[in-house]
Amino acid sequence: MLDQNLKTQLAAYLEKLRMPIELVASLDEGEKSRELEALLGEIASLSDRIALRLDGDDARKPSFAIARSGSDIAVRFAGIPLGHEFTSLVLALLQVGGHPSKESQELLEQAAALDGDFSFETYYSLSCQNCPDVVQALNLMAVLNPRIKHVAIDGALFQDEVEGREVMAVPTVFLNGEVFDQGRMDLAQIIARLDANAGSRDADRIRAKAPYDVLVVGGGPAGAAAAIYAARKGIRTGVAAERFGGQVLDTMGIENLIAVDHTQGPKLAAALDANVRANDVDVMNLQRATRLVPADEIGGLAEVQLANGASLFARTVILSTGARWRQMGVPGEEQYRNKGVAYCPHCDGPLFKGKRVAVIGGGNSGIEAAIDLAGIVAHVTVIEFADKLRADEVLQRKLRSLPNVDVVLNGQSTEVLGDGRKVTGLGYRDRASGEHRQLELDGIFVQIGLLPNTEWLADAVELSPRGEIVVDAHGRTSAHGVFAAGDATTVPYKQIVVALGAGATASLAAFDHLIRHPLPTGVKAPGEAAEAV
Incomplete structure (x- = not known):
């Protein structure tokens, strides 16, 4: 799973462990479980302070806990935290193992003093650059305060769970079973939400x-x-x-x-x-x-x-x-924001695997988004207001080579359609003919500037x-x-x-x-x- 260069770097980091830790894996017979077992085995082989157990009984499989031996301190990952989340994995190993955080002492003390029982679940995607901040902040809070629990869940791997809880944007954080927030948050922002007196201080x-x-x-x-x-x-x-x-x-x-x-x-x-x-x-x-x-x-x-x-x-x-991000300014956009209306294709694209989406905007950002999404979703429709795309020709050539992309020119978005819970389509007007049309969609990515x-x-x-x-x-x-x-x-x-x-x-x-x-x-x-x- 890890190349030799990465193993060497990780081994150097793991020398900073101050306390023994256990990696407790919950696995099934699937391929992803075998991949996770191999990854955890490689990590455990790099330090004599790390023990690997394969007897975990968590309902999510594959998943694993990083636990401080002889204590209640632990964090959990459901999935294989590579990509953008590999840094989150390394920090979790170090912090559970007693290596101090570089966050301000004031914030660390605030997190440790939070009064209440907090069970967090964060849905992330491996391509999301916004997710690690949230995952790392909540992991650190779980290390600092035994009344705080956190599990980071790869939404692409647990697709049924994502659909059942109607997660359509990452990161999405649940607290004690209810949606807490969506989008990038850091430690200070999360603590400010939980500490009622933080604002006045x-x-x-x-x-x-x-x-x-x-x-x-x-x-x-x-x-x-x-x-x-x-x-x-x-x-x-x-x-x-x-x-x-x-x-x-x-x-x-x-x-x-x-x-x-x-x-x-x-x-x-x-x-x-x-x-x-x-x-x-x-x-x-x-x-x-x-x-x-x-x-x-x-x-x-x-x-x-x-x-x-x-x-x-x-x-x-x-x-x-x-x-x-500039919004379309049409009925339904705000209602279905993060429920199918999205602004970051890198972050939220994996949640629409195998589905139909639209990209609003034919500039460089829009065409780049369409190209990226085409490798994940079933079909992409680009809606451009003008009578021609504005993106660089090299991007347009790439777009034209993709079999699952259509382009609508002279298209004016008029309404985001939904069933009350999520996006079901987009209404638009053909500016050339004046005809009003609808597309059946699962997601809409808005890329029309700032x-x-x-x-x-x-x-x-x-x-x-x-x-x-x-x-x-x-x-x-x-x-x-x-x-x-x-x-x-x-x-x-x-x-x-x-x-x-x-x-x-x-x-x-x-x-x-x-x-x-x-x-x-x-x-x-x-x-x-x-x-x-």
């Missing part, structure tokens, strides 16, 4: 923070670059992000970042996070901004109001709030008709001391490398602004209004 901590020289709102590539450039100037820098990493976290493969042959979105986001924190930037994650009051309106310091009721103050603000996350800025800075923040060549906005960068702005070409450069530009412009515009007399400088954190 967080708001109190933010209220105690001193003003910043530069406050970056948003944690994607543009925000990370802006924060690093500001902090390297030796000025007080903070980042408030609803989700550090932004859209990059949802990107499967990145092959056009200069000097990097290939990487994946979550890996790049982790590198950006580490780089930002290494420069002593005050990172405040899970913070949604709701209003900006520029400095010229209140005399010296800009105010960014947050959803939790707290506010942050700064001499300059850099807006890098990025963008989100919308800037700027609604909260409508009264603070000038926005374009498309909702983008209007900036000049220096990243300056219409508001005094407010700059912007990345996909939320009017800068053309929404690319990671462009966002990185724009973030650096905006940060340099903010530093120049600080030099040329000292604080007015009587306005407290950063560090004087409150104790710096």
Whole structure:
């Protein structure tokens, strides 16, 4: 199962085990059980602190528990956690074996102190780049708190179970038998959902923070670059992000970042996070901004109001709030979101194996999605609004070579059809003839571009008709001391490398602004209004 190079690397990691662990397998006579037994045998052979047992009696087969010998601490995988989940497997081995997590001590203590009995089940797919964060967070919680249990389930392998529980998007997390949430979550987000007092404590901590020289709102590539450039100037820098990493976290493969042959979105986001924190930037994650009051309106310091009721103050603000998937905006779309309407073909595609799906959008993203899905599903129909596809010709040639793909041009989606529980079809209008038609479908993948996350800025800075923040060549906005960068702005070409450069530009412009515009007399400088954190 594992090549020699991977075995060598894994053996080195397993030297960090502090306590003995057991791999307890529940198997049947199937091929997947034989594969799992072989994998677990190879892992057990790499450390004398690991014992393998084949007498597990779990109802899900194949599955296995990783248990700390002589204790109640254990996590479970149903399936064979390779692909994106191999890292989850390695971390589970180490953490059950006593190797400490690198998460903040505050979060670890919060997880250990949670009061209640929590039984989590996470459905994942091996091609899902969003799933490992959820699986790893819940595994860690199960290690820290004996009242928390977690099993990670490969949805593609347990298809009957997925259909019975109507799981149509991954990751989907059940808590004590009921749906808890869907989509990417990290440890802090999960704990915030379970700890009723977490929000108020967080708001109190933010209220105690001193003003910043530069406050970056948003944690994607543009925000990370802006924060690093500001902090390297030796000025007080903070980042408030609803989700550090932004859209990059949802990107499967990145092959056009200069000097990097290939990487994946979550890996790049982790590198950006580490780089930002290494420069002593005050990172405040899970913070949604709701209003900006520029400095010229209140005399010296800009105010960014947050959803939790707290506010942050700064001499300059850099807006890098990025963008989100554009929706079709038709009846039924929101009702059937994650019930057949999906936005990530890499994540959710395996759940539609052998079924009929549509891809909305004929640009590069849409055609790439259709090509990927064609290898999994029974049939793909591409719906393009215009009279021709907009994707690169090389992608169109590949699409035309596939026998199970149809293309509908001049197609305007009008309605998502469903039976109350899941998608059953799509209504669309032929723009050439005016005729209304329907497709019988099990899933709809929407790939029609992005919308800037700027609604909260409508009264603070000038926005374009498309909702983008209007900036000049220096990243300056219409508001005094407010700059912007990345996909939320009017800068053309929404690319990671462009966002990185724009973030650096905006940060340099903010530093120049600080030099040329000292604080007015009587306005407290950063560090004087409150104790710096």
